[in-house]
Amino acid sequence: MNNTSVVKALAALAQESRLAIYRTLVEVGPSGMPAGKISESTGIAPSSLSFHMKELTYSNLVTSRHESRFVIYSANFSTMNEVLGFLTENCCGGNPCVSTSTQTCLINEEQVS
């Protein structure tokens, strides 16, 4: 993961609405949630939500699938793991750190695949 895609991911999360959306999707897990229900549970207007979902999808932090007339969004845990890895791997000027393991949600990732 390079500088630009990390900036993209950080920018996607650096906004109240999108952080709320993302955390909702993280909580609900790999099964995901349809756009309408995200709109309802976060109080974000549908058109505004659509705008934010594009940002989150573009940064690869969420993925979507179609089911009937619903679009189901779900968190992409591996992107978050890569971002956390990037933010920690460059610390301490190459000197060893005490603990830099940042793998998260491996259980959910396994359920997805």
Add this chain to the structure above:
Amino acid sequence: MNNTSVVKALAALAQESRLAIYRTLVEVGPSGMPAGKISESTGIAPSSLSFHMKELTYSNLVTSRHESRFVIYSANFSTMNEVLGFLTENCCGGNPCVSTSTQTCLINEEQVS
């Protein structure tokens, strides 16, 4: 650390210039770097740098101290640790994750104190 301060920290890092500045300070470690040298090594104009340093300072990702007529900036590792903690602690909907330890740069933190 609450929602708003996490958004603030993410927003501070979600910008090419500031991510470059921050990583420079992370690499140089607790001894820090004067504003002029950051400007020089990143190629960011002094007035623009000053703007970005305020953002990074406001979000508590960097701290500054005065030494003679220099202002020395250094990375605040504990804020980064808190942000990483926040982003991982809420994952998996309360279900246990394989690994969520995200402590980084404890060595440097110890050197600072």
Add this chain to the structure above:
DNA sequence: TTCATATTTCAATATTAGTTGAAATATTAA
């Protein structure tokens, strides 16, 4: 004090981001 250095502030400008409501598109049900 006067000058040089280091940094910040300010004004002007350009770009980007976020919200709203209406219209458009797509899918399913009657």
Add this chain to the structure above:
DNA sequence: TTAATATTTCAACTAATATTGAAATATGAA
């Protein structure tokens, strides 16, 4: 086919961000 539901796109607007160069401030040296 017609109507209802789910989501996206669009235009208009407002607010926030980023950059530049000039001026201001502050510290230290001659």
